[in-house]
Amino acid sequence: MECKKEMIKEQYLKIDGIKVKISRAEKGWTITKLSNESGVTRKTIGEIEKGNKKRIRYSTINQIAITLDKKVEDLCIQNEKKNEGEDFNGLQG
Structure with missing residues (x-):
């Protein structure tokens, strides 16, 4: 399921593990620290960050977020495809 503002708690979402890892690193946290703070297991967080687990229950990713x-x-994984030659702001490069 795509990430949209009208998300329901029972849905599964496609999550970008790199975004989770970067967000965790920005706080200077280890996987263990994030696990302790969020209540999500280290194994699950590790699998998300490695990209081995992309479809995550809303309740799990909400707690991490x-x-x-x-x-x-x-x-969430961005579903929009960029045209060749566009930079990250959508401007021609």
Whole structure:
């Protein structure tokens, strides 16, 4: 399921593990620290960050997002495809 503002707690979301890892690193936290703070197991966080687990229950990613001071949408995989030659701001490069 795509990440949208109208998310329901029972849904599964596609999560970008790199975004989770970067957000955790920005706080200077280890996986263990994030696990302790969020209540999500170290194994699950590790699998998310490695990209081995991309479809995550809303309740799980919401708990991680809250702990990292992020919105769930911030951690979702972006489904938009960029045209060749566009930079990150959508401007021609």
